[in-house]
Amino acid sequence: MIDAEAETVVDCDWHYQDSFKEVAEYMPEPWHTKYKNSFWEDSGVTQALSSFFPTSTGDRQNYGKVLREHSNYPEEPEDPERVTEGMDFLDIDVSLQISHLILAMGGVTADDERVQAFTKGYIEYMLEEVLDPDEGVYGLAPMPYGDVEASLDILERVEDEEAYVGACFVTAGASPPLGNRKYDPIYERCEEMDFPVVYHTGGSGLDEYVRAGYQEMIETHTLGFLESNMSQIVSVACQGVPEKYPDLDIVFMESGVTYIPGLVSRLDEEYLKRPEEAPLLDTRPSEYITDFYFGTQPLEVSARNDLLELCFDMIGTDRLLYASDYPHWDFDSPSIINELPMLDDDERRAILGGNALEVFEI
Amino acid sequence: MSDAENLVEVGPASEFEDGDAEIVQVGRAEVGVIRAEGEFYAIRNQCPHDGGPVCKGNVQKELVGEFKGTGKRVDQQYSDTDIISCPWHGWSFELETGIHIGDDRIRVPTYDVVVDDGIVYVDSGD
Numbered sequence: 118m119i120d121a122e123a124e125t126v127v128d129c130d131w132h133y134q135d136s137f138k139e140v141a142e143y144m145p146e147p148w149h150t151k152y153k154n155s156f157w158e159d160s161g162v163t164q165a166l167s168s169f170f171p172t173s174t175g176d177r178q179n180y181g182k183v184l185r186e187h188s189n190y191p192e193e194p195e196d197p198e199r200v201t202e203g204m205d206f207l208d209i210d211v212s213l214q215i216s217h218l219i220l221a222m223g224g225v226t227a228d229d230e231r232v233q234a235f236t237k238g239y240i241e242y243m244l245e246e247v248l249d250p251d252e253g254v255y256g257l258a259p260m261p262y263g264d265v266e267a268s269l270d271i272l273e274r275v276e277d278e279e280a281y282v283g284a285c286f287v288t289a290g291a292s293p294p295l296g297n298r299k300y301d302p303i304y305e306r307c308e309e310m311d312f313p314v315v316y317h318t319g320g321s322g323l324d325e326y327v328r329a330g331y332q333e334m335i336e337t338h339t340l341g342f343l344e345s346n347m348s349q350i351v352s353v354a355c356q357g358v359p360e361k362y363p364d365l366d367i368v369f370m371e372s373g374v375t376y377i378p379g380l381v382s383r384l385d386e387e388y389l390k391r392p393e394e395a396p397l398l399d400t401r402p403s404e405y406i407t408d409f410y411f412g413t414q415p416l417e418v419s420a421r422n423d424l425l426e427l428c429f430d431m432i433g434t435d436r437l438l439y440a441s442d443y444p445h446w447d448f449d450s451p452s453i454i455n456e457l458p459m460l461d462d463d464e465r466r467a468i469l470g471g472n473a474l475e476v477f478e479i
Numbered sequence: 480m481s482d483a484e485n486l487v488e489v490g491p492a493s494e495f496e497d498g499d500a501e502i503v504q505v506g507r508a509e510v511g512v513i514r515a516e517g518e519f520y521a522i523r524n525q526c527p528h529d530g531g532p533v534c535k536g537n538v539q540k541e542l543v544g545e546f547k548g549t550g551k552r553v554d555q556q557y558s559d560t561d562i563i564s565c566p567w568h569g570w571s572f573e574l575e576t577g578i579h580i581g582d583d584r585i586r587v588p589t590y591d592v593v594v595d596d597g598i599v600y601v602d603s604g605d
């Protein structure tokens with residue numbers, strides 16, 4: 118087993134627990150004033166989140182059982198120093214910051230400018246105060262994909278910023294799903310910029326997202342992320358995004374790995390019966406999907422070893438990217454990867470850092 | 480050229496309309512001889528999916544799509560390629576080559592057809 122501490126570890130999914138109070142300072146008008154006038158700084162991040170974006174329910178801290186420092190949504194605005202403290206705690210050299218607040222954007226269905234205003238403010242705030250390539254702190258630029266023009270503006274804004282290494286689509290609720298031609302211009306631009314597209318699920322309105330009426334987080338948290346990733350993967354693959362933009366790197370985050378063999382097997386089965394409905398594909402969808410990259414968290418280490426081994430084999434260890442999801446309650450530390458018995462040391466190094474350094478050109 | 484003793488007689492060409500399929504036994508295999516747009520094809524009547532009677536399926540043109548540019552709808556047109564679709568679950572093969580239209584690693588065996596003096600024969604390839 119390698120000494121993970123001595124290796125370069127890249128964490129592809131770190132959540133900066135941004136606060137509206139801080140980001141609002143950078144938002145365009147009229148949103149800047151709207152937020153400043155809304156007293157949100159008095160109500161803490163948790164309250165602000167539910168006031169702005171639709172929320173999910175359920176106590177992520179497992180009703181008092183998860184007691185780790187920084188595991189809960191902070192009462193105070195996030196302090197950029199905590200990123201480097203956390204990276205030290207996990208022995209991570211490079212982290213890709215994903216906005217925590219934006220995870221709920223999928224639940225916004227109004228055609229107002231809330232998501233655009235937030236993302237624009239967030240980009241500036243992170244650049245100004247948090248991201249620091251010298252310290253290994255990079256960012257993924259959230260795409261307000263419902264508004265293609267605004268997304269292109271953001272790509273333009275970050276194009277020459279070393280600190281941003283990819284675009285992030287928070288996928289929960291994306292409608293139409295993200296293979297739709299509507300989003301083509303964003304993919305085209307990302308391909309041109311060599312900017313990987315990271316699909317990150319979100320917990321937005323989880324209780325109602327898959328089906329209304331679930332009672333516990335164990336139910337919605339198991340299904341919400343999974344359903345979101347699966348629906349976007351099917352759409353992106355069947356509508357031929359990888360054929361249209363063959364140099365675009367596609368990354369899916371946060372559903373572990375065991376769902377992929379099941380999904381692609383099922384999709385291939387459909388495809389062989391009706392390939393003309395996915396006319397841009399040259400061969401089975403699985404061959405495209407296993408060319409995508411996948412974040413490992415939350416890795417199903419409790420699964421049977423032979424199942425995990427099969428999943429790694431089908432996806433390819435050159436396609437897996439270590440992700441912690443820190444500081445969220447169900448984070449994975451690098452040892453989760455390092456201790457997998459079926460990997461050799463080169464594969465461990467690749468998953469922990471090597472693959473990500475290449476994909477994100479860090 | 481095919482060797483006369485390899486030829487399995489199917490029947491008079493004049494009795495085939497476009498779309499007609501005639502099943503004959505070629506060695507141990509059931510083979511369908513199909514007429515499409517005046518041409519004859521022969522393909523094994525056993526689907527690699529689950530053994531379905533491929534040759535009883537519909538013959539039609541393959542629908543293909545072309546990417547016309549960012550943001551544009553995929554342009555869908557029928558191509559010149561004739562395909563035959565297994566009537567059980569729809570697996571579809573190029574009539575001429577027997578190759579599955581979605582995965583070229585899957586293939587139904589095809590045979591040469593000879594029309595001699597108005598009579599259609601399948602070349603068993605033996």
Ligand code: FES
Pocket residue numbers: 526527528529530531532565566567568569570
């Ligand atoms: S048996 Fe031919 S498609 Fe299923």
